[in-house]
Amino acid sequence: MEKQASLPAIQRSIWAGRIPLEIILAPAESRTFDQTNPYLISFPRVSYLPSLLPRLRAFFASSLINPDAEHHQGWFAFEGVPLKWHYPIGLLFDLYAGVDPASKANPGGEQSPEAESPFPWQLTVHFSDWPVEELVRLDPEGMVLNDAFINSVKEADFLRNGTAKGIMSLSKEDSAGLWKAVENGKQEKPSARDF
Numbered sequence: 239m240e241k242q243a244s245l246p247a248i249q250r251s252i253w254a255g256r257i258p259l260e261i262i263l264a265p266a267e268s269r270t271f272d273q274t275n276p277y278l279i280s281f282p283r284v285s286y287l288p289s290l291l292p293r294l295r296a297f298f299a300s301s302l303i304n305p306d307a308e309h310h311q312g313w314f315a316f317e318g319v320p321l322k323w324h325y326p327i328g329l330l331f332d333l334y335a336g337v338d339p340a341s342k343a344n345p346g347g348e349q350s351p352e353a354e355s356p357f358p359w360q361l362t363v364h365f366s367d368w369p370v371e372e373l374v375r376l377d378p379e380g381m382v383l384n385d386a387f388i389n390s391v392k393e394a395d396f397l398r399n400g401t402a403k404g405i406m407s408l409s410k411e412d413s414a415g416l417w418k419a420v421e422n423g424k425q426e427k428p429s430a431r432d433f
Contacts, residue, residue, distance in 0.1 A: 255283035257331050258358035261290070263298045264315075267307075267366055274301045278358065282422075283328025287314050287321060287361075288376055288383050289421045294363050307365035310376040315362045320369040323376065324386040326420075335359050384417050391416070 243251075261277040268274050277297050281290065288310075295309035314321045316334050325333075335356040368375060376382055388405070396402040408416065 253282070253284060255328060256280045257283055257327060260358040260360045261294060261314075261363050262360070263301055264362050264364045267303055267364060268298075268301045269303050270301055274298060277363075281327055283331070284326050284420055286323065286325075286383060286387070286421070287327055287330070288312070288323050288380070291363075291376075295365065298363070298365075302365060304366055308378065310378045310380075311368065312363055312365050312376075313368060313373060315364065316359075320372045321361070323373060323383065324390070331356075331359055387417055387420065388413065 258280050259278070263274045277294055279290070291309040291312040294312060295307070299305065313323065319334070321330050321334070374382065392402045392405050395405045
């Protein structure tokens with residue numbers, strides 16, 4: 239008989255999930271065009287790409303054509319498509335780079351040897367030419383991202399429980415702690431509270 243995983247074990251697995259990223263600076267924004275080194279990181283699936291922007295701005299600072307560009311002006315693209323910053327990176331990866339079994343397998347159902355691995359996920363970071371038609375702008379303090387996260391948790395709580403009382407009853411400190419845990423990808427301990 240198959241053993242089912244417990245809810246805490248599933249939660250720990252979700253929190254532990256990571257995606258290897260290779261982030262390059264957009265060639266049009268680099269003084270050295272394609273000579274910049276990529277930024278490599280293993281990033282939590284539950285976190286959000288804008289959390290990386292201060293590090294990326296510092297990493298690519300010496301290569302930027304516009305040295306006055308600020309981290310909150312950064313945005314990401316995958317194969318030329320701007321990525322919605324208010325979606326967790328795990329969801330973005332699943333939507334854009336997840337393996338398509340129909341195209342990666344040969345007629346016998348086996349993996350074809352020429353099938354490319356989606357890892358590391360190769361993204362491009364931009365610090366100019368914000369795609370205003372596709373993305374809402376970020377703010378320097380990160381409040382837009384924080385608010386988008388809290389609103390999505392409220393929606394999820396409502397869908398799951400028929401009410402958003404669970405998230406709405408969190409103290410300001412607990413709400414801030416939840417955001418910091420997601421932003422850093424670190425869960426100190428499994429939550430006893432189940433939204």
